[in-house]
Structures are given as structure tokens and as C-alpha cells.
Amino acid sequence: MARIVMKFGGTSMAGIERIRHVADLVKREADRGNQVAVVVSAMAGETDRLVQLCREAASLYDRREYDVVVASGEQVTSGLLAITLQGMGVNARSYMGWQLPIHTSTAHAAALIDRIDAKVLEKIFGDGGVAVIPGFQGVTEEGHVTTLGRGGSDTSAVAIAAAVKADRCDIYTDVDGVYTTDPRIVPRARKLPIVTYEEMLELASVGAKVLQTRSVGLAMRENMPIQVLSSFDDRPGTMVVGDDAIEDKTMERQLITGIAYDKNEARITLTELPDRPGTVAAIFTPLAEANVNVDMIVQSTPRAGERADLTFTVPKAALAHTTDVLEKIKDEIGYQDMLANTNVCKVSVVGVGMRTNAGVAAQMFQALAARGINILAITTSEIKVTVLIDEEYTELAVRVLHTAYGLDAEEDAAE
16 A cells, blocks of 8 residues: 555646546545545646736735635635545545645745645545645645745645655656657657656756656655656656665766756846946846846956956846846946847756766767857756757757757657
């Protein structure tokens, strides 16, 4: 007997027929004798609809009331799934975040989970029941409903799995696992049977949409195995685990695990910056205070006394806010012009094999140069190399790098 938390995303819950299919999957695990808790997202598109209603009600809406509204999407699907399971003879009951409870911070619309009381769930397991829990929501110590930010249902599932010491957390999506890159761009991309938390965290942070970054980080801290599966077929998925769980240590032979890309980037260049101490701090401190996440940073190196240029990237959604902040402090910073470009893309190669193999970055640069793809900026970590390129070269760059690192599947395997 295993203890499993099953999480189903919006596409899996998009309508009664799909909810019936989800109920079949849940019943199958329960019939095997497993202890099961289920976390659900709102129906596909429902959260966006609720957010738009809040905006139409008032442009400067109260975030506390916003959470009350948008949390209702998951409440609907949890109730519908519980009803469906009951009709199939499963002892199922829905439990809202405040009923468990899932305690969170008071940051409405972007709350952090503080702790989860497992007593209610332990009693449900002991009684042979199945708990159906709305993801994305929790409650403050004062009893106010909160939401965890977009993609928060994955985080809810991992947190609940950790709280009840589950054997694993199964994340059901509209894809059947983690691939070496986007199969829509590279048809010969291979599904990975297993990846490490670190690799998944890096892939998620640079554009892979399979898992939400925050949930992977939580799983890594709690050492909670995640299995990525498709709701729509029974093919094996991908396990996301710690290094110590990979028995054959193939990571030392596999140089690169995957290629990721992210078009949600904007590049900003500030020209003719004064060469004096504190200039960079004067730029990024106000941006940090405005909650703007800055990613890649490149600064030209001037001779003493000369002026420099500084280039960095931010999410496209934050571009207008970023330029507004910088325009207000232009005189303080002393730059001449601010240039913005949204036609850029981040492309990354990720793999734990980088730790023990030299020349990964050089191979990347050579492969791109051979196809005439110019690199605008570079950033690295211990297991990742990321470059910024013109958006028009995205698909070409992904295909070239996928082949260059030997990630293409054999033709027979790809058919």
C-alpha cells in the first residue's frame, strides 16, 4: 500500500466528461489499496475569467476580495470531482484549504504556505476515504482565504504530500512527461524517464512549462518524489527525484539533459552610464523595491573615466513597469538613452553532467555560430548555460543545440 497525492491541472478538469475520466484514475489507485488525496485546479480558462471579472469590477481591486473570487474556481472542481467519485462508490469528500487547514502568509494573491495540519487528512486515510482538495488556496491565521499565485496548485500538491509523508506526488498534465526539449519544435525529442530536482528546477526556470518552478523547489527541499504523467493516456511518465535516488548514476555519462527556451523576455539597455561606484546599485535597488525580477545582466567594461552601457532582461509583463521606474530616476542614474526590445528569447542547455565535463559552453557557442545565430547575452550556473538571442532564431537554435548535444532520438524510437 502506498500513500499518494494526485494533482490534476485545468485541462484535466475541463468539463464533466474529463472530470469523470479523472475520477476513474483516482478510483483505480484507491482500488489498489493505496491511500489517496487529490488536489485539483480550476477548469481550464476559469481562473482567467475570474481575474477579468475582478478587473472589470474595479481597476484597483482589494486583493483580499480578489482571493475570495479566484479561489472559487478550484472549489467548484473539487466539489464536482467528489460528487463524481461518490457516484462511483468511492468514499470521497471535498475539503477546502481552510478546513484542513493550509496555513499561509497574508500576502493575498501571492501567499506562501507556512504549514499544513495533517490531522484531518490522517483521519481520512484511516477511515479509508479520499480527500479532494482545491489547489491554489489556503487561509491566514485570521481566517482569510488566500491564493498562492498562478501555478500554485502544483505547490499545494507537493506541500500536502510532504505534510502527510506521501510516497510520491503524481502531477497529471496534458503531456506525458518531461522531454529533452519541446516536441513541437523537435519531433525527435526524447521523453526522459528520470531527472533530478536540480535539472527540473533549471528547466522550469528557463521556460519548460511542465512543472511550476516553486513546486519543484519545494519538492527538492522536502525530498518529495514527483511523477509527471498524462491524464489522457497510460504511458509511463517522468520521475523527478534527488541525485541519491538515481542508482546507476548515468548522470556522469549524460552530459546534457535538455534544451529549454523562453520567449517571455524583454531586453533593456541603458547607454552612456557614468563610471562611478554605486551606479549599478542605483539601477537595481529601485527595481527590486518595485518587485521586478531581473535576469541576465551584461555591462560593457569602459576605460577609467569613460561611460558604459548596461543591458539586462526582465519578464515581458514587467517591461512597462520597469521602464516607468527607470524613467523616474533617469537624472539620478545619469544614463543617456533607454532602449527596449521584446523580440528576444532565452535558450538554455541544462544537465548535471556539466559539473564533470568541460567545454559545454564552447560547444554551444560554436553550434550557434555555425548557423549564423548571434548571442546577445550569456549567463551560467553550475548545471546550465543560457544565451539571449533574437526571437526569430528560436526554433533553429533549439533544433541545432538538440542535435549538437546528441539528444535526438533514433528514428525507429521516434516513430
